[in-house]
Amino acid sequence: MDVDALVKIMPPVTDANRPFWEGTLAGELRLQVCDCCGLARYPEAPVCPRCLAEQATWTAASGRARLWSWIVMHQKYIAAFADEIPYLVAFVQLDEGPFMYSAIVDPPAELRCDMPLEVVFETLSAERAIPKFRVAQ
Amino acid sequence: MATNERRAAIVGVGQTDFGALYASKDATRNAHGLAAEALRAALADAGLDKSELDGLVTSWVDYGRMATVLGIPSPRVVYDLQGAGRMSGMAVLQAAALVEAGAADTIALVYGNNGRSVKMRYGGTAASPIAAYDTMYGMTSAGAELAMMYRRYQHEFGIPDGALAPIAVTNRRNAARNPVAVMRSEITEADYLGSRYIAEPLRLLDYCIINDGGVALIITTHERARQLRKRPVTIAASATRGDLWNFYASRDYFYAACDDVAQRVYAKSGLGPADMDCVQIYDNFTPTVLFSIEGFGYAKQGEGWEWIKDGRISTEGERPVNTAGGHTGESYMQGWAHHVEAVRQIRGEGGERQVANCDTAHYICASPIVSSHVLVGE
Numbered sequence: 001m002d003v004d005a006l007v008k009i010m011p012p013v014t015d016a017n018r019p020f021w022e023g024t025l026a027g028e029l030r031l032q033v034c035d036c037c038g039l040a041r042y043p044e045a046p047v048c049p050r051c052l053a054e055q056a057t058w059t060a061a062s063g064r065a066r067l068w069s070w071i072v073m074h075q076k077y078i079a080a081f082a083d084e085i086p087y088l089v090a091f092v093q094l095d096e097g098p099f100m101y102s103a104i105v106d107p108p109a110e111l112r113c114d115m116p117l118e119v120v121f122e123t124l125s126a127e128r129a130i131p132k133f134r135v136a137q
Numbered sequence: 138m139a140t141n142e143r144r145a146a147i148v149g150v151g152q153t154d155f156g157a158l159y160a161s162k163d164a165t166r167n168a169h170g171l172a173a174e175a176l177r178a179a180l181a182d183a184g185l186d187k188s189e190l191d192g193l194v195t196s197w198v199d200y201g202r203m204a205t206v207l208g209i210p211s212p213r214v215v216y217d218l219q220g221a222g223r224m225s226g227m228a229v230l231q232a233a234a235l236v237e238a239g240a241a242d243t244i245a246l247v248y249g250n251n252g253r254s255v256k257m258r259y260g261g262t263a264a265s266p267i268a269a270y271d272t273m274y275g276m277t278s279a280g281a282e283l284a285m286m287y288r289r290y291q292h293e294f295g296i297p298d299g300a301l302a303p304i305a306v307t308n309r310r311n312a313a314r315n316p317v318a319v320m321r322s323e324i325t326e327a328d329y330l331g332s333r334y335i336a337e338p339l340r341l342l343d344y345c346i347i348n349d350g351g352v353a354l355i356i357t358t359h360e361r362a363r364q365l366r367k368r369p370v371t372i373a374a375s376a377t378r379g380d381l382w383n384f385y386a387s388r389d390y391f392y393a394a395c396d397d398v399a400q401r402v403y404a405k406s407g408l409g410p411a412d413m414d415c416v417q418i419y420d421n422f423t424p425t426v427l428f429s430i431e432g433f434g435y436a437k438q439g440e441g442w443e444w445i446k447d448g449r450i451s452t453e454g455e456r457p458v459n460t461a462g463g464h465t466g467e468s469y470m471q472g473w474a475h476h477v478e479a480v481r482q483i484r485g486e487g488g489e490r491q492v493a494n495c496d497t498a499h500y501i502c503a504s505p506i507v508s509s510h511v512l513v514g515e
Contacts, residue, residue, distance in 0.1 A: 069292075072337040
């Protein structure tokens with residue numbers, strides 16, 4: 001993996017998402033949880049999509065998820081991934097509700113939909129880490 | 138409810154030669170010029186003069202430059218829609234509603250796309266900071282999103298590998314009978330199974346063919362349509378519904394949105410799946426065809442792959458689908474060319490691929506905005 005190229009295409013850290021990215025360095029998957037109705041959301045958004053409240057608290061999620069689906073990408077679309085082809089992309093649902101695309105670290109020979117997963121963090125540089133998942137122990 | 142006289146009808150269709158455009162890339166090829174070529178053909182097809190157009194709706198190309206290029210400086214209705222496949226059905230719904238409401242009498246819908254020549258990719262590093270949350274995992278493109286949905290769908294309903302082959306094979310058979318199609322050779326199931334993976338479980342032959350091209354439709358009132366030379370094709374019903382969240386992939390394969398749109402177009406038209414003489418299905422990737430026929434009640438959920446087998450969807454079959462070859466055979470024109478084909482079939486202009494006694498056509502697009510129309514020949 002071309003880590004420098006990957007860092008360049010990652011979402012830039014902004015005031016709106018800083019707690020999320022600081023969480024990845026601290027080993028926590030932090031989500032905005034609505035102060036009004038309790039709904040967790042990912043990625044960052046200015047209001048709650050259920051009740052439209054602005055106020056939210058960044059909260060560490062359990063890190064547990066299940067595998068909704070996955071693909072193996074054989075086509076080069078993104079330069080940072082050119083050396084990774086074919087590579088796996090997972091679509092996971094966090095126990096708190098939100099879905100996210102991610103990667104699976106050390107995937108077993110056979111994956112199956114709904115497999116339980118847990119988050120891990122891969123450090124890319126002093127400033128950036130990326131959440132990934134592995135099959136739950 | 139529109140009066141009988143103001144009911145919307147499609148009276149002109151035109152398109153570029155997709156195969157000829159595919160044969161060469163030309164970075165100077167102009168999207169507005171391709172759209173203009175298609176509109177010229179649609180005006181000739183309808184027997185209308187440009188001066189009779191009082192509305193202009195564009196997609197992929199912007200309305201301002203398009204109106205200038207076409208010399209339509211003062212349309213009563215004018216706007217553009219995003220250059221996304223879900224917008225062709227939306228454009229038809231809106232133009233029909235605007236004609237029925239009396240906002241304009243005769244609206245040209247034009248689409249011009251030079252994306253292949255200018256190396257546009259429908260996937261890659263996105264500009265949106267939210268999309269970057271996906272691309273940082275190497276996730277990009279609608280094809281990959283469909284692959285993600287299709288893997289889950291296979292798991293949920295027990296669908297075997299190769300279930301999509303009849304769609305790819307039928308599209309190519311139809312394209313071989315379409316003089317403007319990009320792909321003029323047929324393929325076999327073995328060809329399909331042997332084609333390389335792009336976003337596994339989807340293969341190259343599940344993918345649409347990115348191309349340059351232009352398409353135009355002219356929509357007017359039924360009253361005006363009756364005075365023109367071709368058989369009027371009325372828009373008996375049209376409806377849309379969003380299935381929108383952070384991702385293209387839909388957790389229920391667009392099923393609930395399709396079902397809602399289906400109920401409304403069937404109720405308004407008084408027709409159902411058994412009445413459709415041909416079905417033109419937006420097929421950016423082959424799984425979309427299964428999601429469409431299930432969402433619109435042609436087959437039960439999880440049973441679409443068996444329904445499409447054994448020739449049912451061929452031009453001679455019980456329910457012909459994508460008679461011009463669809464996006465995997467004719468050309469990826471974001472659903473626009475599917476509308477042209479629907480009209481041609483109802484008029485009996487399908488040539489070698491003509492469906493016998495075709496009086497009705499059903500357009501379906503299952504996507505983050507589901508759209509559908511029922512078209513009926515007078």
